[in-house]
Each structure stands twice: as structure tokens, then as C-alpha cells.
Amino acid sequence: MGSITxxxxxxxxxxxxxxxxxxLVLLLDAIWSDAEDRRRxxxxxxxxxxxxxxxxxxxxxxxxxxxxxxWGGMLRHDWIGFVFKMVFIFGAAITAxxxxxxxxxxxxxxxxxxxxxxxxxxNLMATSAxxxxxxxxxxxxxxxxxxxxxFFKQDDKSxxxxxxxxxxxxxxxxxxxxxxxxxxxxxxxxxxxxxxxxIQTGALNSGVLILSLLLVLVGFSFKISxxxxxxxxxxxxxxxxxxxxxxLSTASKAAGFAVLVRVLMGTFPALSGQWxxxxxxxxxxxxTLGNAIALAQKNIKRLLAYSSIAHAGxxxxxVVTFSELGVTSVVFYLIAYLLTNLAAFGVVVAAWRTLGSDxxxxxxxxxxxxxxxxxxxxxxxxxxxxxxxFGGFIAKVLVFAAAVDAGYVWLAFVGVLNSIVGLYYYLIxxxxxxxxxxxxxxxxVPVTRPYRLAxxxxxxxxxxxxxxxxxxxxxxxxxxxxxx
Amino acid sequence: xxxxxxxxxxAAALFSIGLYGVLxxxxxxxxxxxxxxxxxAVNINLVAFWRYGDLANIAGQAFAVIVFAVAxxxxxxxxxxxxxxxxxxxxxAADEINLMKW
Numbered sequence: 001m002g003s004i005t006x007x008x009x010x011x012x013x014x015x016x017x018x019x020x021x022x023x024l025v026l027l028l029d030a031i032w033s034d035a036e037d038r039r040r041x042x043x044x045x046x047x048x049x050x051x052x053x054x055x056x057x058x059x060x061x062x063x064x065x066x067x068x069x070x071w072g073g074m075l076r077h078d079w080i081g082f083v084f085k086m087v088f089i090f091g092a093a094i095t096a097x098x099x100x101x102x103x104x105x106x107x108x109x110x111x112x113x114x115x116x117x118x119x120x121x122x123n124l125m126a127t128s129a130x131x132x133x134x135x136x137x138x139x140x141x142x143x144x145x146x147x148x149x150x151f152f153k154q155d156d157k158s159x160x161x162x163x164x165x166x167x168x169x170x171x172x173x174x175x176x177x178x179x180x181x182x183x184x185x186x187x188x189x190x191x192x193x194x195x196x197x198x199i200q201t202g203a204l205n206s207g208v209l210i211l212s213l214l215l216v217l218v219g220f221s222f223k224i225s226x227x228x229x230x231x232x233x234x235x236x237x238x239x240x241x242x243x244x245x246x247x248l249s250t251a252s253k254a255a256g257f258a259v260l261v262r263v264l265m266g267t268f269p270a271l272s273g274q275w276x277x278x279x280x281x282x283x284x285x286x287x288t289l290g291n292a293i294a295l296a297q298k299n300i301k302r303l304l305a306y307s308s309i310a311h312a313g314x315x316x317x318x319v320v321t322f323s324e325l326g327v328t329s330v331v332f333y334l335i336a337y338l339l340t341n342l343a344a345f346g347v348v349v350a351a352w353r354t355l356g357s358d359x360x361x362x363x364x365x366x367x368x369x370x371x372x373x374x375x376x377x378x379x380x381x382x383x384x385x386x387x388x389x390f391g392g393f394i395a396k397v398l399v400f401a402a403a404v405d406a407g408y409v410w411l412a413f414v415g416v417l418n419s420i421v422g423l424y425y426y427l428i429x430x431x432x433x434x435x436x437x438x439x440x441x442x443x444x445v446p447v448t449r450p451y452r453l454a455x456x457x458x459x460x461x462x463x464x465x466x467x468x469x470x471x472x473x474x475x476x477x478x479x480x481x482x483x484x
Numbered sequence: 485x486x487x488x489x490x491x492x493x494x495a496a497a498l499f500s501i502g503l504y505g506v507l508x509x510x511x512x513x514x515x516x517x518x519x520x521x522x523x524x525a526v527n528i529n530l531v532a533f534w535r536y537g538d539l540a541n542i543a544g545q546a547f548a549v550i551v552f553a554v555a556x557x558x559x560x561x562x563x564x565x566x567x568x569x570x571x572x573x574x575x576x577a578a579d580e581i582n583l584m585k586w
């Protein structure tokens with residue numbers, strides 16, 4: 001065992017700082033236990049602290065050009081992991097802003113604590129290079145999420161959401177773990193890259209190999225909400241507190257993809273012929289099913305849930321290609337999707353305070369009650385639909401370009417057809433927001449400061465991603481290069 | 485000495501029983517017990533593989549220790565969620581917990 005070097009410490013600097021921040025939140029929560037009003041400040045602390053962590057990490061902890069395994073092979077310090085880490089921390093900061101003015105959530109220190117712990121887990125997921133570390137990181141992410149989904153103890157839907165999420169999550173992670181145990185058992189190693197070597201030299205017979213790959217994919221499909229492990233998504237998004245649903249649909253999904261990409265391309269490159277086809281089929285079913293069921297939704301959170309399933313399908317198209325462009329498109333898509341979907345959920349949280357409902361009828365005439373909120377909704381939904389000049393457009397172009405480049409023309413074709421279906425139901429929501437009238441038009445929908453700040457940042461980000469995509473593209477393709 | 489394959493068959497059987505329990509049982513507590521069986525099957529696998537493989541490579545043991553620590557945390561959260569559900573609905577039957585569908 002070598003000694004601990006400064007590179008090793010710097011590589012986990014974001015996690016260390018997040019842990020310090022979590023401790024600070026816990027401490028201040030105890031100190032302010034009598035002061036209801038001041039505890040809202042915990043939200044500002046979490047958001048500001050996360051952004052500070054983001055800034056410090058960008059300055060000191062970026063991996064440069066190195067791709068080394070550190071901490072005894074547990075973590076891999078590379079660009080793709082680093083980019084994902086920054087994305088998760090940003091997502092946590094925005095989620096904290098969204099939660100601040102939600103009753104029963106914003107003044108609870110444990111909410112912010114669990115959010116930060118879950119983010120630490122995601123960070124470790126994106127960088128882990130060992131089965132043991134990977135399992136631990138996935139559970140560090142999931143267990144706080146189960147609690148967050150069931151956070152409203154007095155609400156029937158929230159408790160049900162937490163319970164369903166736990167059952168699905170625990171079952172799929174147990175199945176995945178069984179796959180891990182087979183991989184370890186038949187090769188004797190646990191490192192993701194050592195496993196790749198063992199697989200190439202033929203240490204496993206192909207039956208066991210395919211079986212363990214399938215078992216492992218069950219766990220990952222749950223995380224990224226791909227068919228057939230998507231059943232939990234609409235129920236959990238509908239029942240969970242809305243900021244939590246936003247975080248689940250973006251950061252948690254991105255973490256799942258980070259792991260999926262690393263394991264498929266790092267550990268199973270020898271099987272790329274088999275898994276490419278499998279993932280292509282899953283991608284097709286996922287986007288078609290997600291879009292088809294989204295058409296029938298009346299509740300905005302369920303609509304966003306099915307749309308998030310469909311988006312998992314689009315992102316999987318980038319995974320199928322097994323190329324540098326493919327991984328670039330996956331990372332770019334996930335960044336654009338994080339900004340966009342967080343904005344969409346942010347509008348839903350902000351509107352709920354006045355509307356008191358997540359049904360789509362409640363959104364009638366929103367543009368007259370709060371033009372700014374309606375505009376944020378417009379930006380978010382058009383970006384989700386893949387309209388220029390928003391980030392979602394570039395993301396879709398990249399994913400489909402990668403598919404065509406790798407010879408999956410039919411898959412790109414299916415994806416484009418699906419995007420058109422998607423456009424339809426996003427426009428239906430916008431039609432309600434902009435064209436329908438309601439009786440309560442003279443009742444304005446006030447938007448408090450944290451929402452304004454978060455929504456402005458997200459909307460600007462979406463436009464920036466779409467209009468000036470070159471620097472982002474360089475960044476993400478650098479990340480993808482780090483994987484190969 | 486009993487050969488490795490017996491342990492693997494036993495673990496696979498235990499895993500299948502657990503999975504069947506999760507999918508078929510209606511009581512939430514029983515479902516959680518099924519998940520525990522699945523995790524324990526994994527532990528048997530890990531420890532058996534370690535014992536019959538390279539004894540100096542303790543990854544299998546370390547993995548098993550981490551698995552049961554995580555399993556304990558998971559079931560603690562699971563039972564807490566079941567209790568909060570029971571307080572609201574007076575039931576732990578999974579098929580009655582169906583406020584949201586489609």
C-alpha cells in the first residue's frame with residue numbers, strides 16, 4: 001500500500017468539501033432549532049456552498065490529462081468522472097433553491113443533509129473503478145433518495161412514492177449485486193479495468209459472462225429508468241416532493257448513465273457486439289413507450305415522468321454507438337437535459353405554491369398570471385422537445401449524428417420520429433399556458449427570489465448551450481476522450 | 485470438503501426464493517424479507533468464492549462485510565417507510581398501496 005499523496009486528496013476534494021458542507025448544515029440546523037425563519041437560510045447555505053464547492057473543484061481538483069487509478073484502484077481520476085461530478089453538484093445547488101420555499105421541506109435541515117449525502121454518492125458513482133466501491137456508491141445515492149421521496153410523512157402519495165421507490169430500488173440493486181458476485185467469483189478481481197483484462201483473456205465462460213452482464217444491466221436500467229424497469233418512475237415522480245422528483249429525474253439519472261457508460265465501455269468492451277444490439281432494442285422501446293404513454297397524461301408531473309423515460313431512450317442511442325462521439329453526445333445530452341428538466345420541474349414547484357395542483361387544467365392561462373414563469377416553461381419545454389436555439393436541439397443532433405456515424409441509421413430514424421411525437425405533448429402544455437383562459441386570471445402567481453434566481457440561471461444556461469455550443473462541446477468531448 | 489458448486493447452487497436457490505418472495509408476496513414486510521434473502525445469497529456467493537479462490541485476496545470478504553452493512557441501512561430505511569405508510573393507511577398490503585397508477 002502506497003502512502004496518501006496530494007493528488008489522491010485533490011481527486012476527492014469535491015466529496016470532502018460536500019461532506020464539510022453537510023456537517024455545517026447539520027450543525028446550524030441544531031443551533032437554529034428554535035428559529036423557524038432563520039432555518040430557511042439553510043437553503044441558501046446549501047446552494048451557495050455547493051456552488052463554492054463547484055468553483056473550488058474547478059480551480060484545484062480538475063484531473064488535467066491524467067487517467068490514473070487512485071485509492072488502491074477504487075476510483076479513477078479522469079475527465080468524464082470530473083465533468084459528471086460538476087454536473088451533480090450544480091444540480092444539487094439548484095434543487096436546494098427549489099426546495100427553500102416548499103412547505104415542510106425548505107426549513108428542514110435533514111432535507112439538505114440527505115440531498116448533499118446523495119450528491120456525494122453520485123460523485124463516487126461517476127468515478128468508481130471497482131465493483132465494491134461502485135455498489136457502495138450506488139447505495140449511498142439511493143438510500144437518502146428513498147427517504148427524500150417519502151419525505152412528507154403526512155402525505156399519502158409521498159409515503160407511497162418512498163415505499164415504491166425503495167422496493168424497486170432494493171430489488172434491482174440486489175439483482176445487480178448478484179451479477180457483481182458472479183463477476184468477482186469467476187475472475188477473482190473486483191476492479192472494473194482488471195475485469196476487462198480477465199474477460200479478454202477468456203477467464204469466464206461466455207454463458208456466465210452474458211448472465212452477469214444482464215444481471216448488472218438490471219440495476220443500471222433501474223437507475224436510468226429504461227424499459228422494462230421504468231414502472232416506478234411515474235408513481236415516484238408524482239408522489240415525491242417536486243424538487244426531489246426534479247433531482248431524481250436529472251442528477252440521479254445522469255449518475256446512472258455515468259456508471260453505465262463506464263461499465264459497458266470499460267469492463268465489457270469485448271462484448272460490445274452483443275450489448276450494442278441489446279441497448280439499441282431497449283432504447284427503441286424506451287423512447288417509444290415513454291412518448292406514447294406521455295400523450296395520455298393529465299398530470300404535469302406524470303407527463304414529465306414519461307418524458308424523462310423517453311429521454312433515457314434518446315440518451316441510450318448515444319451509448320449504443322460505442323464511439324467517442326457517442327460518449328460525447330451522451331455527456332452533452334445529460335448536461336442539456338439536467339438544465340432543461342430542472343427548469344421544467346422548477347416551474348412546477350413555483351406554480352404549485354399558488355395553483356395548489358399538478359393537474360394540467362390548473363395551468364390554463366398561466367402566461368397572464370405570471371409571464372416570467374410561462375416564459376421559463378416555454379424555454380424548458382421547447383428545449384425538451386429539441387427545438388433550436390435551445391440546448392436540447394444540439395443534444396439531439398449530436399446523439400443522432402453519433403448513431404448515423406456508427407451505422408445505426410434506423411435507430412436515428414426512430415429517434416427523430418419519437419422527437420416529433422414528443423413535440424406534440426409539450427406543445428399541448430404550452431397551449432394551455434399561453435392560449436387557454438381561466439377564471440382566476442387576475443390572481444397573479446408570485447415567484448419568490450430563490451425560484452427567480454434558479455430559473456434565470458437555468459434558462460440562460462439552456463440558451464447558452466444551444467447558441468454557443470462550441471466550448472461545451474470541446475469540454476464534453478475532452479471528457480469522452482478520458483474514457484477511452 | 486464440500487465442493488464450490490454446491491455453495492453456488494445453494495446461493496442461486498436462495499436468491500431465486502428471495503426473488504419469488506419479492507414478486508409474489510403481498511405483505512410489505514415479507515417483500516423486505518425477500519430482498520434480505522437475495523442479499524444473503526450474494527453474501528454466500530462472495531464468501532464461498534473467496535474461500536475456494538486465492539485466500540490472500542480478501543476482496544470477497546470485504547465485499548460481503550460491506551454488503552451486510554448496506555443491507556442493514558437499507559432495511560432500516562425500508563421499515564421506517566413501512567411504518568409511515570402504516571400510520572397513514574393502516575395496511576401493509578402491497579396491493580392496497582395503489583393510490584397512483586398509470
